[in-house]
Amino acid sequence: MRSKKRIIITVLVCIGIGLLAYFAWLFPFYVFETNDFDTSIEKLLSFDYLKTLVPLFIMIGLSAAGIIMIVLLRRMLAKSDKKFSRFADVRTSRARGKAPKQKPAAFMVIRWIVMIVSAILLIWGGLIFGMGISSLSIPVLSCPWNTEEMTNSSCYYLSHLNELFELPIGNILLFFISTLGFIFVLGRVICGFLCPVGLIQDIMDKLRKKTNTEGIKMNEKMYGAITPVKWFILLIFIGLCFAGGNFCNFCPAVAVSPILAGMSTSLYVSGFLMVLVLMGSFFKRRAFCMVCPLGTIMGFFHKISLFRVKKDCQSCTECGACYEACPMGIKMIYTERDKADVTHSNCIMCGECVRCCPEDNALSMTFAGKKIYTSSRKKIMSGYEEVRNYYDDKKG
Ligand code: SF4
Ligand code: SF4
Ligand code: SF4
Known part of the structure; x- marks a missing residue:
């Protein structure tokens, strides 16, 4: 009451x-x-x-x-x-505490x-x-x-x-x-x-x-x-x-x-x-x-x-990280299984999907056909590695 x-x-x-x-x-x-x-x-x-x-x-x-x-x-x-x-942003709530910054x-x-x-x-x-x-x-x-x-x-x-x-x-x-x-x-x-x-x-x-x-x-x-x-x-x-x-x-x-x-x-x-x-x-x-x-x-x-978001559907493992990261909620970036060009009219070209994609070259931003930003497993993994080391150190 x-x-x-x-x-x-x-x-x-x-x-x-x-x-x-x-x-x-x-x-x-x-x-x-x-x-x-x-x-x-x-x-x-x-x-x-x-x-x-x-x-x-x-x-x-x-x-x-x-x-x-x-x-x-x-x-x-x-x-x-x-x-x-269910309205909570799970990533944010789990990430409570001070985690090291990724580059x-x-x-x-x-x-x-x-x-x-x-x-x-x-x-x-x-x-x-x-x-x-x-x-x-x-x-x-x-x-x-x-x-x-x-x-x-x-x-x-x-x-x-x-x-x-x-x-x-x-x-x-x-x-x-x-x-x-x-x-x-x-x-x-x-x-x-x-x-x-x-x-x-x-x-x-x-x-x-x-x-x-x-x-x-x-x-x-x-x-x-x-x-x-x-x-x-x-x-x-x-x-x-x-x-x-x-x-x-x-x-x-x-x-x-x-x-x-x-x-x-x-x-x-x-x-x-x-x-x-x-x-x-x-x-x-x-x-x-x-x-x-x-x-x-x-x-x-x-x-x-001339700016596009491109997808290599062969490299995509359908993890959905790009959709999770997209501030405009563009689902086709994750569901598209055929077309290489996944530029949507709602896309604000923020690059968040590329940043969060864990597969090499699965997503990229291009200008006049040239890649200017590409997803990289190494970059994602190095981020996780840093976070893991940080928590291992804390436990130790
Ligand atoms: S560039 Fe930004 S707005 Fe466009 S699909 Fe990727 S995350 Fe969404
Ligand atoms: S012009 Fe683009 S970035 Fe600016 S408020 Fe409108 S949609 Fe957002
Ligand atoms: S984040 Fe990359 S690998 Fe995962 S669904 Fe999106 S495009 Fe595919």
Whole structure:
């Protein structure tokens, strides 16, 4: 009875946090003057910058409170109902304690470096280089909300198609050539390497692992249930594009990058969504990517992208480690027994499947047909060897 009461209180507090996050933009300390384009290196070094960061602190605080409440609720449920343990990320819960780090693959190191550099460019690029990065019309790398002149970004026009067609024909052509060129060469590598929301989600996942918190282990049914949500959000996105709506008000990145760039702005719904993204990606890696409309649009072009995931079906032993590791729950990477190209429209090119595959050359990432990252039994075994030695030493 007592635990039931606690569960009800926790649920109510979580709902309260959600409502608080949703209406936080109404608070006087949360809403700043809109269109305050007073951003400069001097401002970033001044006390004013800390004031600009207040909404960010609120979002982080609300997310942390939500995460703690969910962890406590899960602990209570797991105690009272054994069935709840099925949601636990077995690998994480077994890996409690300090295990030695495995040497990260060069691919992963490069991926993190590129993600961090592209986030820095997105946020402070205009200030650092004194130019509008968006004038290059690079999708995702350019948020138009960070400085006044940044209004030429592909990302912005992808969600404001009605405004795009009012531009001079030269700009429209530039938009299509640069956006399609970018997507053709990179495909959803943009998601795995360049997107700041992707980086934030990966950081939250790292945070979960560092704090030994159990994640949500999704099964096929749960992934299936997400698919209609993804299409529904894409429909809203497209509807808003043509109806003159402003999808940027819903974009979680808008709740972070202008603030970090020193821009005082109102956040509206995007701040609330960022709280959900932070909480969701803490428990499920890349939770938002599963429903992101930009990711879905880029997925339409996965067939022509030069980056591919390839499989040697002869070398595959059907262990399923790749499926277990995939943050997007792509099952065909494990079940495919025929085709060599296993690039899926949901694939964000994170390389996790290759990293976890224990068979030499069974999986690889390729660019223009050349292998850039290949699975290796030796690498996997050396990792296990290190872990085993560590625990043997501890026992001894
Ligand atoms: S799916 Fe969306 S949020 Fe995720 S990395 Fe791609 S563009 Fe960013
Ligand atoms: S299939 Fe592999 S590269 Fe693609 S999202 Fe899944 S783990 Fe990442
Ligand atoms: S991890 Fe490698 S060996 Fe195991 S199912 Fe996937 S591709 Fe096959």
